[in-house]
Amino acid sequence: MRDVAVIGIGLTKFGELWDQSFRQLTAEAGSKAILDSGVGGKDIDAMYVGSMSSGRFVGQEHVGALVADASGFSHLHIPSTRVEGACASGSLALREGYLSIASGVNDVVVIGGIEKMNDVGGSAATETLATAADQEWEAFFGVTFPGLYAMIAKRHMHEFKTTREDLARVAVKNHHNGTMNPFAQYQKEISIDTALNATPVAEPLGLMDCSPVTDGAAAVVLCAADRIGDFSGKPVKIIGSGQASDTLSLHGRRDITTLDASVHAGKMAYKQAHLKPSDINLAEVHDCFTIAEICAIEDLGFVKKGEGGKAVENKITTIDGSLPVNTSGGLKSKGHPVGATGVAQIVEITKQLRGEADKRQIKDARIGLAHNVGGSGATCVVNILEGM
């Protein structure tokens, strides 16, 4: 297998983007990444697009072809494929592009991630997100994602004495990081009291424990490592990639406080990279809810099982800590346009490893990890990147 590098990154502002269409967002992120990479249209061998539910959010399936078309490449007939794995769709697109270069089939691949979630009204966003859960065994009976993650949180609190304050500290930290990210949906500090006293959503989770509904797009350009000299984009190498699945419904799991798919995907990525968790300098993890970040840092081996809450309390994961987590603001503060999230995580890690993360730059960052979850953990993707 050939080595693969990220050589271009692009991001739209995340937020409620009423004045931009799905098509415009993809074109903006894609053209930024392509310009950043220095590749021309004729250099692009393939495109992969992650989108969770464009069919329900904007009434448009077939978005692989749409993105190639909106990017101005229809005359080049570039193979363009949409990939879906709920909120892990972006990382799955990245992984398919990565494999297609590692295989020798392609040299240069553009990856896009996109979701426009605010165009549907009322409860339709929540209902559409619930299509990532098991429709027959969960969603049909009325459970939505805040309810599923609330069950995980309750059990984690019961087994490991994790507290509501631990959860709140995740939100406070990620909002602090978000103040330093001009692309973030929310760029304001919140206090622990604000988090603890927020509107209840699904006990013990309040509004500040939940990532928002977001519009946004992200893109990266991947290139075979032996071709990076042909282009001007500053490269960051992908040194490990893992993917795993689990039961679609939460009740089928061995242990609901552990996302086994995260554990397995992490092990695959560490093994390929010849690294252990303590070698990672920073991580973007899937904090769709505050409890998810606590589970993630445990499942990825950064701390022992059950010690995630304590790790947050001890400031290990703050931007000045020994393992900064979600320097971008994470899904909580940067926003969570579900299909774009996995690609946006790679954009953040690449900025950090290039030394281009401005006020939130982690000094001497060399190895970064991105962790992206679909549903309540039925799909997980982990990628490890290294600065060059």
Place this chain on the structure above:
Amino acid sequence: MRDVAVIGIGLTKFGELWDQSFRQLTAEAGSKAILDSGVGGKDIDAMYVGSMSSGRFVGQEHVGALVADASGFSHLHIPSTRVEGACASGSLALREGYLSIASGVNDVVVIGGIEKMNDVGGSAATETLATAADQEWEAFFGVTFPGLYAMIAKRHMHEFKTTREDLARVAVKNHHNGTMNPFAQYQKEISIDTALNATPVAEPLGLMDCSPVTDGAAAVVLCAADRIGDFSGKPVKIIGSGQASDTLSLHGRRDITTLDASVHAGKMAYKQAHLKPSDINLAEVHDCFTIAEICAIEDLGFVKKGEGGKAVENKITTIDGSLPVNTSGGLKSKGHPVGATGVAQIVEITKQLRGEADKRQIKDARIGLAHNVGGSGATCVVNILEGM
């Protein structure tokens, strides 16, 4: 790149399957293919699932994880990815699995294709299919797929003197082939008069020019050629694979009677296989409408541009002709569960190249081609298989 073979195939009955769920259909096709291949669960390195719009048809996204789970493999945490490219979703899933083996990442991959289209009522199936067209520039203004292909047909008739009788002969031929396929939705002959006098849908297309709304699933097991000795499944080799894109909307095309994506995907596949169109012994092509089969045999180089209608009249594409097309009955008679179609085409070609196609067996078939289109031609995939 390593060689890759199909070593197992599975299909459900196609039709209006009111008494089977999405989950049951995937499990049936998948378990048949796995049994046919002789692989065990622990041999499976990855799964890819093609589905066009499970989110709208059955309210369920995240069907990669669902299929791995429904197949009984949740404890194995197999990476499982859903791929979408409208009606070409199944072939895109196959291609991703193929690339992942060719790359050396995986040895054994299960591919599923699934759509359950009858569970939505009224015009919802047509509206959901229209999400494969350009929502902003086509569907929003009321055009649906019969209208788009009617425009292609009108132009083809205008430029090349193609007749309504030519279109009708495609339907008659494919219905005849369908009588020999026990998995087909319709297993009955129709006459040319029935086709010509059918209810008008979008002039010049009548009901017998249109493929039906279908529930069904298909699956195949792919294996690295250097590992086929480890399993009992009878292998058929994939010797060429191509994929291409075009404008999402029909009006943006250079020429609406030619699907440039088909031409490009075909050329890629022929080049890789070191073959020319005349080397192909049989083909399954994307006859979502009768005119689409006529365009396909031209775009794939089997006949000259404009001579597709004449080729049908001259019986070149009948089961006794020099190039049998759609021996399975095609989308018209076998049915068109959109995400399953591309995988079902591979099942038919594999049966023919194994000599297992019963009454519709093509004598001495050695090389078969499968051609699958998304939308009105914005995505196309061509795969060429060879018996071993």
